[in-house]
Amino acid sequence: MNPYLPYPARIDDIVVETEDGSLKTFRLVLEKDRDREAWTHVPGQFAMLSIAGKGEIPIGIASSPTEKGHLLFTVNRAGVVTTALHKMDVGDPIGVRGPLGNGFPIDSELKGKNIVIIAGGFAFTTLRATLIYMLENRADYGNITVVYGARTPGMLLYKEELDAWQRRDDLDVHITVDREAPGWTGLVGFVPTIAGQVKPSPENAAALICGPPIMIKFTMPPLEEVGWTDDQVYLSLENRMKCGLGVCGHCNVGPVYVCKDGPVFTRAQVQKLPIEF
Amino acid sequence: MLDNKDFSAWLSRLSDSHDIYGPKKTRKGMLEWARLEGGQLPDPEPGVPKSSIKTFYFPQPETLFEFSARPKKEDAFRLHEPSRHQNPRLLIGVRPCDARSVVLNSMPYQEDPYFQENRRNTFLLGYACSQGCSTCFCTWTGGSPVGQDGLDILAFLLEDGLVLEPVTERGEELLEKAGSARDLTRAQEQKVDEIRQKAPASLPEEMEPAPRLREKELMALYDAPFWQELSDSCINCGTCTFLCPTCYCFDIQDETLRGRGRRIRYWDSCMFPLFTLHASGHNPRGEKIKRVRNRFMHKLKYFPDRFGPLSCVGCGRCVRDCPVNIDIRQVMKELLAI
CATH class of the missing domain: 3.40.50.80 (Nucleotide-binding domain of ferredoxin-NADP reductase (FNR) module)
Known part of the structure; x- marks a missing residue:
């Protein structure tokens, strides 16, 4: 298993969310049956969207694991990769690497609350x-x-x-x-x-x-x-990321990696960190 | 014990199946890694080569994936791993500090298939240091000038040849092919013992900062005024991070040319403002003091918190080549003194 290799996917639908067009929701479908069946995530996790030739960006997963068969990503047009993504059409090839990070504790601390x-x-x-x-x-x-x-x-x-x-x-x-x-x-x-x-x-x-x-x-x-x-x-939390695996060194906030130890932290945890996010 | 002639003959035989590298003096007198062919021996200069051995494990750049950038091709923009046909590599004359850096970097790179494949494919024949240099301090960081960490074979250089000690099983297998080894004379045995004892003592006073730094609540020193003074002189050139064997941060970029594309990773540096810049323009480590502090805190606090040892092997390259004379030994002393 190469953790840097994205799952091949296609853009299945695009919704322009906001009046200024700066936010679009992309519905992605993983191309291989076995990837689609194996995919599971926790709300609050993110994935790397990969556009070969442009690069990768970390984006929060907007769909719930209970919505089977596809993944939703709502993306703000801001940099090189997001701008390229905003220009893409339904049917275009894309890659998804993840899920990454911890997500909200939906099955532990949040349960019953x-x-x-x-x-x-x-x-x-x-x-x-x-x-x-x-x-x-x-x-x-x-x-x-x-x-x-x-x-x-x-x-x-x-x-x-x-x-x-x-x-x-x-x-x-x-x-x-x-x-x-x-x-x-x-x-x-x-x-x-x-x-x-x-x-x-x-x-x-x-x-x-x-x-x-x-x-x-x-x-x-x-x-x-x-x-x-x-x-x-x-x-x-959000920070610039490259690997999403706690290796490349970009996203650390003091001793923690946002990509691996986060992105979800309690405010009590965040208050102990240096303000590097 | 191999005399230099037999050592050279052994390397010559090995070079049929292995790519061999070792430190050689350049025309300008600088010690640098070079390909050794036909039984060539490395130059037995004291100290470490200009650049560290991380380039053999973490090449600059490394191709992660290749893809076709011709939209009409069926597999256009689909990433696939490059085929890698590489001879095993043998690095000769590796200093124990550099060898130890491979062990340390392997910790964050545990799951990294590229690094681990390079590690499997690279054999290290180390040269024990018979004495320290003015810039090195391996004993401060948990290493030793005669240490074995990361090596397959450790060699002690004597006037008339080398004493080779296998460290790993694969090092032993390699040594079996050396043949014609001679038993040590009593004088030679004494010489090896002498190096073992005297080399560590030739380094600057043993202050053992590693355990002391571990005991100290370093996060409480995050706002200490000393960081400002330290970073004032830094010009954020990144030399320290590029020469450092245990600086392993990288960037990933895609590049395309004439219908062919590749995703590469290459060395990046936390000294650069772009390292942390968000697409929004916000920069969490936009100020120099934050970047300088992050580099030292990563080596002395964040990495040890996660993995145990300091992320420093005391090779002294950053001390030797920093254009404004920032000295990590001084930083350790100051942190311990506050």
């Missing part, structure tokens, strides 16, 4: 995977609360699913945008403000927070005010 998912912008991807997984295994978790925000209504990901989730009675969903917008009748305000209004109880609960560092920074005080502690809060 009330779950609070807080996400900002396009950091929602692996939390979508987590949420879908939890809804498929609904009895394993307590109350599930979701606070998700984007700059504008047009920048929200997975809009059809958001609508469907809001209609469910076993799920408490709060979708917000930063500013008033024409046609928007939902919540208005930054994610930390809304999280403060929702005031989720820390009792037997865990929070999974993904978003820009500034959002995470301002989300903590309102949570701490109602009694949340750092070991109940799970974050997912």
Whole structure:
């Protein structure tokens, strides 16, 4: 087994997620039956997407392991490889190397807990995977609360699913945008403000927070005010990566490798690390 | 015991089936790795060659995969492993510090098929150091000038030949083909014993920083003012990382030319700002002090936390060639003194 060799895959579908076109969701299908059957992952894990001639990039897996037969990756156009990916079409060849990293502890620490998912912008991807997984295994978790925000209504990901989730009675969903917008009748305000209004109880609960560092920074005080502690809060770190195996040296934050020891850490763990992420 | 003539004859026979390399003096007087042919012997200069032996395990660059970049071909842009037909390699005159670096690098590269294949394919015949150089400090890092770690055969150089000691089974097999070995005379035995005893003592005072650094809570020193002073003079040239036998970070890039492509990996350096730059423009180690600190902390704290030993063999190349005289021995002393 060569851990650097990606599974051959094809682009099966492409959805433009946001109004500015900067985010697309790629549905990938592994080409070989045996790869498809052997594939298994944990929500919160990531994979290397490989475009021969351009390179590889680490992207969080946006689909839940309960969604069989394909993998979803929501990708922001930012660098060389993501720009090349955004120009690709349905049917084009691609490679997938993974799954990599640890993922959220869905079968251990999170089991039986009330779950609070807080996400900002396009950091929602692996939390979508987590949420879908939890809804498929609904009895394993307590109350599930979701606070998700984007700059504008047009920048929200997975809009059809958001609508469907809001209609469910076993799920408490709060979708917000930063500013008033024409046609928007939902919540208005930054994610930390809304999280403060929702005031989720820390009792037997865990929070999974993904978003820009500034959002995470301002989300903590309102949570701490109602009694949340750092070991109940799970974050997912990002860093430049090349191998994804804890060898190449790029992604270390002090003593830990984001790719191998993470990307999911509790906030208590992160607070002990130097600020190199 | 082999005299130089028999040693050369043995190498000459081996060179039919092995690619043999050893340190040779260049025309400019620099000691560097060179291909040895027809029974050529390495130059028995003291000290380590300019570059480390990592190039034999971790080539610059290494082709990970090849692919066709012609879109109409059926297997276009599908990666496949390159075919590798290589003679076994024998490195002669390897210093114990360099040999030990292979053992250390093997720890993070445990699952790496390329590194491990190169390791299987490369035989090391080491030369014990009879005395230390002004820049080397292997004994500080857990090594020894007469150490065997990583070697297949250890040789002691005497005036009239070499005393060869097998270290591994495959080293022993190789030695069996040497033939015509002579028994040691009493004087020769004494000489070998003398090297064994005197060589370690010729190195700078034994301060055993490894266990002491392990005991120290180094993360508490992350914000110590000394890092600023240390990094002020650094010019981030990366010389230390490229010459260091235990610096093993790499980058992976794809390149295509005339319809053929390959994915390669090559040496990268945590001294460079690009090493950690995100596509967003954010850079977690954008400042020099963070990069300098990361390099030393990796060698003295992060690597030992994970694997045990320091990620340093005390070869002294970084000390010898740093353009601004940054000295890792000084860094260890300062960390222990705070």
